[in-house]
Amino acid sequence: MSDLCADLSTYLPPEQISEIYRAYLFGAEAHDGQTRKSGEPYIYHPVAVARILGEMRMDYQCLIAAILHDVIEDTGVTKEQVADAFGPQVAELVDGVSKLSQIQFESRAEAQAASLQKMLLAMTRDIRVILIKLADRLHNMRTLDAMKPEACRRISRETLEIFAPIANRLGIDRMRVELEELGFLHYWPWRRGIIQRALRKTCGARLEMVSTVETELRRAMLQEDLAGEVEGRRKHLYGIYCKMREKHRAFSEVVDVFGFRVTVDRIDTCYRVLGLAHNLYKPVPGRFKDYIAIPKANGYQSLHSVLVGPQGIHIEIQIRTHEMQRMAESGIAAHWMYKTGEQGTSNTPALAAEWLQNLLVMQRGAGDSVEFLEHVKVDLFPDEVYVFTPKGRIMTLKRGATVIDFAYAIHSDVGNSCVAARIDRQMVSLDTMLRSGQTVEIFTSPGKQPNAAWLNFVVTGKARASIRGYLKNLKQREAIELGRRLLANELAPLGVTLEQIDPLRVAAYLEDANQSSLDDLLVEIGLGNRLAAFVARRLVVMEEDEINPERGGDVHPHRLAIRGTEGIVVSFARCCRPIPGDPIAALFSPGRGIVVHRIECRNLGSLESRRDTRLEVEWADEPDGEYPTEIRVEVGNRRGALAVVANAISDLGSNIENVFTREKDGMTTALDLMILVRSRVHLARIMRRVRQLPVVLRITRVPR
Incomplete structure (x- = not known):
């Protein structure tokens, strides 16, 4: 701990370091007797997390929260005790990082997702929550060897899928690279070993090339009196692996394994250095990216260009200012202005x-x-x-x-x-x-x-x-409206409306039906999960012995009027495609609501055998919208026959949605047309008009 305090003294005042040391004593007492898998005292871990954040020059409250980040989750210390000792902001940070250990979940995946959701939402209130969690995960990855192999793989996969991408999204490149390398090491050790051995052979053969490019870039900048630093490096193993996997390439086909970073003082110097680099080596067409003019989503800025270097080897050059380099390494943490005393996300890019x-x-x-x-x-x-x-x-x-x-x-x-x-x-x-x-x-x-x-x-x-x-809320609103109409339809023959029923009786039924509100009950009715007839009789009579659920379809003197505007909780069967004017019947489909069929539909089956799901419906006086239906037109094999039929249909105000053609006997062709109509009368006018065409031999509605 003394080493950490000495490091922090380079940028924090003594009184704040004293508070951090007090938090260490508080945490050490709370974790007393606890050890990690490696056998070392548990307090070593939160101190290491604070050290990582200290290297990022985070503020003292963030460092205190890092030291205490496990006390709520793993000890008897409460959030209120942390708030009393170190203030509400530190308590909120610690609570944001803590998992949801008090709630029982059905699976590990659900518990993990809920904890991550809590952390991410806490991050929207204070960005330091995720910085503490990233530092926590980084130290855990550094000490992962003490875990069992299956735990190593699970934690490494989560790191590669969640935490490394979050570090990238926040622009913390230094942390991202280490998380990816450690995750790669423990999740795909065999693949990493193969790439590492291949890269070691390549590096041995190309070290001279790297030195040559560095020397030529420095010489060219010196001749133009441009100050800057040139650094040659190879890409990290996980980055190479991702490129191989995404582009389906072998290692030998990944050309830009080596990269060069040039760091200068001003933005205009970046573009001058780019010109020098393009003069030295030919640029690869289409491989230049200007992230200075258009930064990445995480705020990253740099010039990127792929060049054909010595021996025809492709190399990548990145050119940026010192400030951009600081941002690339520390990302959002570089914006944390601990000296101003401002907290929260006010300094977030x-x-x-x-x-x-x-x-x-x-x-x-x-x-x-x-x-x-x-x-x-x-x-x-x-x-x-x-x-x-x-x-x-x-x-x-x-x-x-x-x-x-x-x-x-x-x-x-x-x-x-x-x-x-x-x-x-x-x-x-x-x-x-x-x-x-x-x-x-x-x-x-x-x-x-x-x-x-x-x-x-x-x-x-x-x-x-x-x-x-939106669709979930829309479906719920439509289900409530439909459920209200269905229930009103069943209450009408009983001589009562929903508003006239005693609220206490409604509340009693809701409790008996395990529904939290009337709207929830109406949703159940609208989606077909509960019969409106049964609910209506229970609400009016409220005596079990007078109700026979098996007779839910016995009383239907009032038909439900279908307007065509009910939305996604009322659907029209594709097997028979009913349109206004057709005799119709409807069935409850659990979770979907009501499915409307033509009364003669063969798929409807015997309504008598499905009385518990049957609903008597009819078309409203003036239904809205257009409805798809299918007609089959047999025409003689003449050029332009389809166009003639299509024009006739269009003239009567209908659109053709789909056409399927098939030749029958060499002399005639069958056209199956999916058209939109307003009613059965509209369809009859269309069929009458098409039947009169000279090219048409026969027209029928499908299915008949």
Whole structure:
């Protein structure tokens, strides 16, 4: 501990170091008698975590929280005791890092996801939470040899999937590299060994090349009177492995294994050095990236270029200022201004702050902690594209992002109401993938809502979470409305409305049915998980012996009117495709709501055998919308026959959704057309018009 205090004295005042030492004594007493797997006293670990953060020059409250980060989780010390001894901010930091050990979960994955969710959400309030957790994980990885092999693999996988990407997202490159190397060592030791041996052979043959490039770069800079540092290095093993895996290449095919970093004092010098490098060695076309003009999502800035070096070997050169180098190594921690006394995330870079806000959006849209963690994982691997808004603002998105991802990156409301888009002044579909340099314009409509099909092509965590969250809430609202209508329909023959029933009786039934609110009960009814007839009779009679659940379908004097605007809790069967005017029946489908069939549908089966799920329905007087139905048109084999039929259908105000053609006997062709109609009368007019065409031999509705 004395060594740590001596190191901290280089930037912290004595009174703050005294507080840190007091926290050490507090933690040592709390962890007294506890040891790690290696056999050493437990307090060694939190002191090592504080040392890592001290190397990042973090403030004294963060260092105190690092020393105490396990006392709430692993000892009898409470959050209130920590707050009394060291203040509420330290207590919040310690609590944010602590796992959810008091809650029982069904699986290790669920418990792990919930703990990570808690930590990430605490991070949105104070970024120091994640810095403490990253330092904690780094020291655990350094001492992982004491763990059992299966625990090593589990912890290493979590490190590679979660913690190293978070360090990268926050721009803490030095920590990211070490986490990746240690995770690679313990998760894929055999693969790492192969790459290490191959790299050792390559390094031996190319050390002279590295020295030559360094010398020539320094000489060229000296001739132009440009001051700077030149450093040749090889890429770390996990980075090489990822490139091999992503690009499906053998080690011998990974060309830019060696890299050079040039660090200078000013931004304009970066571009002058780039010109010198391109004069010395030919640049590889398409391999130049200007992260100074357009920083990465984590705030990283540098010039990158791949060159053809001596002996035709590809080399990568990175050129940046000293300030950019400091940011690349320490990332968001470089912005922590411990001398000002400002706390929280007020000094967080704008790009990192935007990501933290996206975490909150993902949290609201996720169904549970496991789903939330999956959204975060998606968002932690941003191989970026850079696009522009019409006003020139740069937006950074994950590679493969679409127009919808862009809309949600602007704002959740923009994504939810997106109806069209224009890229570089050209109208495009909403699933169009974006490329760097494009200008994207989004068109919205107040009445528009997200489409579930968008989930098939969006790639960012924020877009996926927002869409799922909206659809989940939409389905619940629609289920409540449908459940209310179904229940009112069943209460009507009993001579009562829902509002007239005694609230105490409703509350008693909710308790008996294990429902927390009336809305929850209505959702159950709307989704078909509970019969409205049974609920209605229970609410009115409230006596078990007068109710026979098996007779749930006996009383249906009032039919439910189908308007066509009920949303996703009322669906129309694809087997028979009912349209307004068709005699219809409906079945409850648990979890889906109501499925409407034509009464003669062969898949409907015997309604008498399914009385417990049967619902009497009818079309409303003026149903809204258009409904798909299928017709089969047999035509003579003449050129343009399909166009003639399509024009006739279009003239009567219908759209053709799909066409399937097949030749029957060489003389005739069958056209199966999926068309949109408003009613059975509309369909009859279309079929009458098509039947009159000279090319048409026969027309029928499918299925008949």
